[in-house]
Amino acid sequence: MAYLKTQEEQDAILKGGLLLGAILEDLGKMAKPGVTTLEIDTEAERRIRAVGGIPAFKGYAPSGHRPFPGTICACVNDEIVHGIPSDRVLIEGQILSIDIGMQYPAKSGLGQGGNGFFTDTAITVPVGEINSQARQLLSVTKKSLEMAIEVATAGTSVAEIGRVIERYIEPQGYGIVRDLVGHGVGHEVHEDPAVPNYYEAYLEKKLLKPGVVIAIEPMITVGDYRTDVLDDGWTIVTDDGSLSAHFEHTIIITEDGKPIVATLRPSEK
Numbered sequence: 001m002a003y004l005k006t007q008e009e010q011d012a013i014l015k016g017g018l019l020l021g022a023i024l025e026d027l028g029k030m031a032k033p034g035v036t037t038l039e040i041d042t043e044a045e046r047r048i049r050a051v052g053g054i055p056a057f058k059g060y061a062p063s064g065h066r067p068f069p070g071t072i073c074a075c076v077n078d079e080i081v082h083g084i085p086s087d088r089v090l091i092e093g094q095i096l097s098i099d100i101g102m103q104y105p106a107k108s109g110l111g112q113g114g115n116g117f118f119t120d121t122a123i124t125v126p127v128g129e130i131n132s133q134a135r136q137l138l139s140v141t142k143k144s145l146e147m148a149i150e151v152a153t154a155g156t157s158v159a160e161i162g163r164v165i166e167r168y169i170e171p172q173g174y175g176i177v178r179d180l181v182g183h184g185v186g187h188e189v190h191e192d193p194a195v196p197n198y199y200e201a202y203l204e205k206k207l208l209k210p211g212v213v214i215a216i217e218p219m220i221t222v223g224d225y226r227t228d229v230l231d232d233g234w235t236i237v238t239d240d241g242s243l244s245a246h247f248e249h250t251i252i253i254t255e256d257g258k259p260i261v262a263t264l265r266p267s268e269k
């Protein structure tokens with residue numbers, strides 16, 4: 001698998017990523033009391049197809065899993081990632097994480113299988129008014145992603161990304177999920193390298209280079225970092241039932257300076 005993306009590939013990733021970022025921002029605004037996660041999912045698929053993309057997660061079936069049924073992963077409160085959209089109604093005071101991936105453009109001839117490139121992005125949003133503990137969790141998780149993006153420059157090791165997140169998060173007493181990590185992205189939803197949100201010494205030797213495209217995605221918990229899987233085979237939850245938040249961006253490493261945030265949302269510009 002190509003570790004570096006060509007300029008043409010990077011351009012397609014950026015174009016698709018910005019479309020996806022705008023879609024995700026709108027989906028986040030739908031998270032209101034009384035709305036179901038399936039309603040948000042239906043809108044997500046409609047929007048992706050309207051811009052000429054393909055939902056990347058729908059039908060995704062790694063070995064041992066039934067195909068993922070949703071366009072988004074929808075996770076409420078203690079659910080960390082891979083939550084299945086359903087007719088469950090959102091309730092005031094909850095937090096909802098929406099993770100979304102898109103292959104873009106459909107049938108372009110670019111990328112493997114001729115269906116464009118993958119981008120991957122996530123946010124966690126409040127459902128109505130949330131308490132200060134939840135608000136703080138969202139703020140800290142988002143900040144850790146921003147700090148990680150800041151250091152993701154050419155010549156820096158992949159280990160540095162995890163180190164920065166860990167150094168910021170751990171002294172504040174939050175947990176960093178270890179069973180799931182960021183990843184290379186582009187030709188596939190998940191590519192090499194793994195990008196942990198904690199320090200891994202072996203990644204000191206893995207240097208970021210211009211043209212590397214990775215998804216950084218800290219998953220932070222109020223309590224312990226340990227996880228469990230629900231009976232649906234997909235939904236990963238905190239083992240202790242504590243709240244969890246997740247923010248993710250697909251970024252492109254540049255020749256010099258800060259990376260390009262491919263999935264930047266309109267409100268972040």
Ligand code: MG
Pocket residue numbers: 120121182183215217248
């Ligand atoms: Mg991801």
